[in-house]
Amino acid sequence: MTIWLSTGLIFTFAAIVFTLFRYGNMRCEGVSPAHPLVFTAILFTSGLDVGLIMFPLTEFGTYADVTANPEYGLTNPLAIEFGFWGFLIWGFYFLTCFYFCVLEPKFRFFEISIVKFLNNLVIIGTCAFTAYLLFSNLPWYLSDVADKEGARYVFGSIVLVVIGIAAFSSTDIKYVKILSVGSSLLFFTLMFFLWLVSFQENNSFSDSLNTLGLVSGYFANIEKFILPINDYHEFYLYWWFAWSIMIGQFTARFVGGMKTYQVMIAMIIVPSIPIALWFTILYQYHQNEWPITNIMNWSMVFVGVTFVINSLDSLIRLYTDNLGFTVERFGRLKYWLGNSIVLSLLTIAFQSDFIEIQWIGALVILIYFACFFYIVTNKNKSRNFLSN
Secondary structure, eight states: OHHHHHHHHHHHHHHHHHHHHHHTTOEEEOSSOOOHHHHHHHHHHHSOOHHHHHSHHHHHHHHHOTTTOGGGGGSOHHHHHHHHHSGGGGHHHHHHHHIIIIIHHHHOGGGSHHHHHHHHHHHHHHHHHHHHHHHHHHHHHOHHHHTSTTHHHHHHHHHHHHHHHHHHHTTSHHHHHHHHHHHHHHHHHHHHHHHHHHGGGTOOHHHHHHHHGGGHHHHHTGGGGSSOSSHHHHHHHHHHHHHHHHHHHHHHTTOEEEEHHHHHIIIIIHHHHHHHHHHHHHHHHHHHTOOOOHHHHHHHHHHHHHHHHHHHHHHHHHHHHHHTOOHHHHOHHHHHHHHHHHHHHHHHHHHTTSSOHHHHHHHHHHHHHHHHHHHHHOHHHHHHHHTO
């Protein structure tokens, strides 16, 4: 699995460099162009899930333990966390967004029956994995609830409600846009709230800047994050691959006439800034052992839930459009009920280890290679495109 992943990573980063070098000034516009701020909000909230909110506080300690995990000694825990979530790996989304905005209308690779089937399988499976992550992380953040009898049923009910809300939100694209902007505002409000509270623990603006500076450890060692550091990093990279095609396919429709290099900036650099700021704040809490109050926990859970809803409704909208399982065709009730049941059952499958996200990521890499082979062997269309 590591060799397969490494091959996919090398191919992907090479394709990104080629795309920027050859088509950096090409104008890109989707079928539903949106304002750049709306596009960025849709990308940020659809391209991330509950892990951004809930994972860091559970992971900083592991990254700091270089005795048990010497591979993490390459830089500080904040830089490693950022490396697993920011900058370079957002290039996956940029590459697939460019493909679906510019190339797919010409080559129509994803209209091939078997490819369409596999693509939708990936989308549905990743949706369920997102719901599973929410379920598996709720006990850590809501420890008071987790200690009570029947906690699993409470957490399970929360996940089912989230799936139901996401399925309903996906019934109209306007809900997706509103929720994307709303989720972004909630995230920035949460970040500002935790930062303000930190001053009660003798934090200072200079302390925050000094901690933020630790992110530079990622850029000083960026080449070491291109290939998997260990099995856990490998899990992350497969996870990003699993998301990449569907996020690119979904966000491509909202590109509003930007040039390719501008799309790259919007999809790689812009999202990395709030991620770095958010991780900096959380790392200060971890490093200084500042208390995380109940209101903070519940606030993070609430924002994490909105991220899950936003991710799920975007992806549900995508695979239902691909499959023709639309509200117009089946009605709102059947549409909502069908999606809710399918995703709930698949979430249970992830919980029982019947499915693993690494398998989905490996399948996506296979689709990458198949798409490339299809393009280079389709000589007439390739020649016409390359000559533009």
